[in-house]
Amino acid sequence: MKEGPDIAQIGALIGDPARANMLAALTGGRALTATELAGVGGITVQTASTHLAKLEAGGLLAQRKQGRHRYFTLADEAAARLIESMMGFAAGRGHLRHQPGPKEPALRKARICYDHLAGDYGVRMLDSLIASGAIDAVGDGLALTEKGENDLKCIGIDVGDLRSSRRPLCRSCLDWSERRAHLAGSLGKALLSSFLDKGWARRTAESRSIMFSPEGDRQFLRLFPVDA
Amino acid sequence: MKEGPDIAQIGALIGDPARANMLAALTGGRALTATELAGVGGITVQTASTHLAKLEAGGLLAQRKQGRHRYFTLADEAAARLIESMMGFAAGRGHLRHQPGPKEPALRKARICYDHLAGDYGVRMLDSLIASGAIDAVGDGLALTEKGENDLKCIGIDVGDLRSSRRPLCRSCLDWSERRAHLAGSLGKALLSSFLDKGWARRTAESRSIMFSPEGDRQFLRLFPVDA
DNA sequence: GCGATGCTTCGGTTACGATCGAAGTATGAA
DNA sequence: TTCATACTTCGATCGTAACCGAAGCATCGC
Numbered sequence: 001m002k003e004g005p006d007i008a009q010i011g012a013l014i015g016d017p018a019r020a021n022m023l024a025a026l027t028g029g030r031a032l033t034a035t036e037l038a039g040v041g042g043i044t045v046q047t048a049s050t051h052l053a054k055l056e057a058g059g060l061l062a063q064r065k066q067g068r069h070r071y072f073t074l075a076d077e078a079a080a081r082l083i084e085s086m087m088g089f090a091a092g093r094g095h096l097r098h099q100p101g102p103k104e105p106a107l108r109k110a111r112i113c114y115d116h117l118a119g120d121y122g123v124r125m126l127d128s129l130i131a132s133g134a135i136d137a138v139g140d141g142l143a144l145t146e147k148g149e150n151d152l153k154c155i156g157i158d159v160g161d162l163r164s165s166r167r168p169l170c171r172s173c174l175d176w177s178e179r180r181a182h183l184a185g186s187l188g189k190a191l192l193s194s195f196l197d198k199g200w201a202r203r204t205a206e207s208r209s210i211m212f213s214p215e216g217d218r219q220f221l222r223l224f225p226v227d228a
Numbered sequence: 229m230k231e232g233p234d235i236a237q238i239g240a241l242i243g244d245p246a247r248a249n250m251l252a253a254l255t256g257g258r259a260l261t262a263t264e265l266a267g268v269g270g271i272t273v274q275t276a277s278t279h280l281a282k283l284e285a286g287g288l289l290a291q292r293k294q295g296r297h298r299y300f301t302l303a304d305e306a307a308a309r310l311i312e313s314m315m316g317f318a319a320g321r322g323h324l325r326h327q328p329g330p331k332e333p334a335l336r337k338a339r340i341c342y343d344h345l346a347g348d349y350g351v352r353m354l355d356s357l358i359a360s361g362a363i364d365a366v367g368d369g370l371a372l373t374e375k376g377e378n379d380l381k382c383i384g385i386d387v388g389d390l391r392s393s394r395r396p397l398c399r400s401c402l403d404w405s406e407r408r409a410h411l412a413g414s415l416g417k418a419l420l421s422s423f424l425d426k427g428w429a430r431r432t433a434e435s436r437s438i439m440f441s442p443e444g445d446r447q448f449l450r451l452f453p454v455d456a
Numbered sequence: 457g458c459g460a461t462g463c464t465t466c467g468g469t470t471a472c473g474a475t476c477g478a479a480g481t482a483t484g485a486a
Numbered sequence: 487t488t489c490a491t492a493c494t495t496c497g498a499t500c501g502t503a504a505c506c507g508a509a510g511c512a513t514c515g516c
Contacts, residue, residue, distance in 0.1 A: 011242030090234030
């Protein structure tokens with residue numbers, strides 16, 4: 001007389017309105033912080049925190065700690081498909097909205113994140129490096145390929161030097177405006193430095209935004225094309 | 229600032245353990261009565277009744293009243309897929325069992341239901357008629373085709389006579405042992421009558437079971453093959 | 457070091473809904 | 487008709503979990 005309880009567990013997780021709103025907001029594929037998700041759910045951060053812990057324990061969410069933020073995403077492809085199939089079933093009734101992100105366009109386009117490039121351009125750069133085979137995305141990590149090492153040498157970056165530091169060469173960093181990964185690590189730092197050195201871009205005094213010159217813009221877009 | 233509430237509603241419906249057990253039991257595709265579902269859920273019939281009403285209102289279940297029973301099934305293909313995708317997601321954890329049905333083998337094989345054939349043979353007959361194109365299953369209803377009319381004439385059933393009565397020619401009737409549909413209506417009655425007339429089968433005195441003779445059995449199985 | 461921010465944990469309140477007993481309705485059988 | 491079965495509705499109880507205020511960590515920026 002024993003039953004299959006797990007379907008009830010999953011259902012109950014999704015069944016709370018606040019949690020459902022959070023999950024729906026995450027189907028956009030972008031990572032959101034606990035505070036943002038609290039807003040989405042219409043609850044306080046304390047309550048959101050307990051909800052998020054339950055969702056994570058239930059295998060629906062994954063979190064990624066970054067500084068003092070915690071970025072939450074749907075756990076995996078399967079979780080996303082489950083949520084979407086439920087939204088599909090509920091079609092004909094209520095809808096849902098998104099909630100973009102950032103404020104200043106300049107910050108959104110390109111800015112500094114510790115020591116590397118973030119924003120639209122940062123995301124674009126990593127996407128392009130992966131697409132060209134310069135970087136392998138293995139699971140959550142990033143690895144420079146032999147081809148990538150050669151490509152970088154062509155634009156004046158000697159990876160050998162970077163390897164000597166004990167800091168990781170490539171690290172993936174979650175972008176707070178794009179909510180997708182960009183390149184961090186010593187290589188990310190080196191790339192941004194090279195852009196600044198070449199005069200393609202400069203830091204602004206008061207803000208974190210990076211201003212690309214017209215020529216720098218052209219070079220950057222040529223070097224890191226997006227085809228998709 | 230408005231959200232998409234329905235996913236939470238669906239989740240909450242599935243999220244209750246008793247309801248989840250009922251839904252899981254119904255993924256077998258067979259219809260179950262409220263009392264049986266109460267047993268499945270480990271609750272009393274009163275509680276089950278309210279649960280079933282909610283599930284029906286939520287679009288997950290459909291019910292079919294038959295005599296003093298109410299047979300519940302998953303509402304449709306979409307509902308079944310949703311439940312199964314949730315069970316798939318919850319895979320690796322709890323399982324579920326089935327709960328067959330009937331008692332006496334003779335009743336299970338063939339019995340009378342008002343005036344037509346029920347049980348394994350009744351279900352088999354309808355399946356075969358549909359497979360051969362004699363009957364079209366359109367939605368919940370059944371319709372005799374031209375081919376079917378000719379086929380029936382060959383075995384001595386004149387459909388013209390049956391049409392003259394105001395009783396529906398074909399009706400689908402839910403089978404309490406097989407939990408699948410068999411053929412009722414005036415055609416169902418006529419078919420059973422012809423079996424009895426031919427001496428293929430006879431009613432038993434004390435029970436509702438129908439006893440097929442060895443020869444009748446052979447003829448019936450030849451006439452209504454199952455290929456799948 | 458300091459204060460500010462982002463998030464979690466703790467404690468206590470509150471509300472919702474699952475549950476069942478009892479009574480009511482519908483159908484079938486005798 | 488009367489009784490039995492299958493199910494629903496009503497009413498009341500009770501447990502669980504959502505919720506928030508306050509306090510506790512952790513991290514960042516200075």
